[in-house]
Amino acid sequence: MNILVTGAAGFIGSHLCERLLRDKKHLVIGIDGLIHDKAIKQRNLAALLNARNPRFRFLRANLLDADLHRLLRHVDVIYHLAGMPGVRSSWGEDFRQYVSNNILATQRLLEACKNQPLKKFIYVSTSSVYGEKSGKVSEDASPHPLSPYGVSKLSCEYLCHVYQKNEGIPIVILRYFTVYGPRQRPDMAFHRFIRCILEGRPVPVYGDGRQSRDFTFIDDCVAGTASVLEATDVIGETINIGGKERASVLDIIELLRHLFHKEVEIRFVGDPKGEPRQTWADITQAGKLLNYHPLTDLRSGLAREINDLKTVYKEREE
Secondary structure, three states: OEEEEEOOOOHHHHHHHHHHOOOOOOEEEEEEOOOOOHHHHHHHHHHHHHOOOOOEEEEEOOOOOOOHHHHOOOOOEEEEOOOOOOOOOOOHHHHHHHHHHHHHHHHHHHHHHOOOOOOEEEEEEEHHHOOOOOOOEOOOOOOOOOOHHHHHHHHHHHHHHHHHHHHOOOEEEEEEOOEEOOOOOOOOHHHHHHHHHHOOOOEEEOOOOOOEEEEEEHHHHHHHHHOOOOOOOOOOOEEEEOOOEEEEHHHHHHHHHHHHOOOOOEEEOOOOOOOOOEOOEOOHHHHHHHOOOOOOOHHHHHHHHHHHHHHHHHHHHO
């Protein structure tokens, strides 16, 4: 199967490409504009490019100006992960980048998919579209995003539905809940916490630290994502991809204290903006449609992220 992965140099995209290539039936084209964090993205791609896998091809290009009709020739499935991430940076003038790289890029890709014999177009969305909810959140909950980032991702979901209804594009939407693990972006909480501890600095915590998240380890996330390929009866579905454990920010810092075997100083830095008090994924649908059952506990997942970041920051020192 010929698979296109947009955002292939990102945290999740690079892991997904590696996972898809385990199946020798698949050819994978990865596309990424490398528009931010270029050095980090090049490291993410290292395993894919160094292996010189003949079934993988990387294209550095931006979806906003790439020749998409040529790119989509012979493509069977699209995983669309490309976009501008981050809640806190989506306010003010910076929202222009979210409009361009999320909404406009997605619309341009969907437009190029018209009349293409695609088997599936898998759009990767986020739990940020739900907003503030109590208890487990299922896919039929009304979306009420709290940030411009969440609005941009929900807009992309609506575009997907419009193109499915009017052009017959076979859409599947996945909503990720706080993914972590090796290669996690530097702006994400676990990465920031671990880096501060490695460098002997206080860990910055927004709010009171009691806000909780449904944390999804990267291996579980990409396993669920890859399983959409072979899944039946998923066209038109929206599916939560959540983790094995929920925890508060303070719980995470306590876990890091044990894993590092040292005290961790906390510095409270004000209230978070545009973020819900809690997230909790109802993954019943994922279990039913994708046979998805996350396996990795927080302690094990954090230990693996710590080991990866120790290598990253040692390399930078050298």
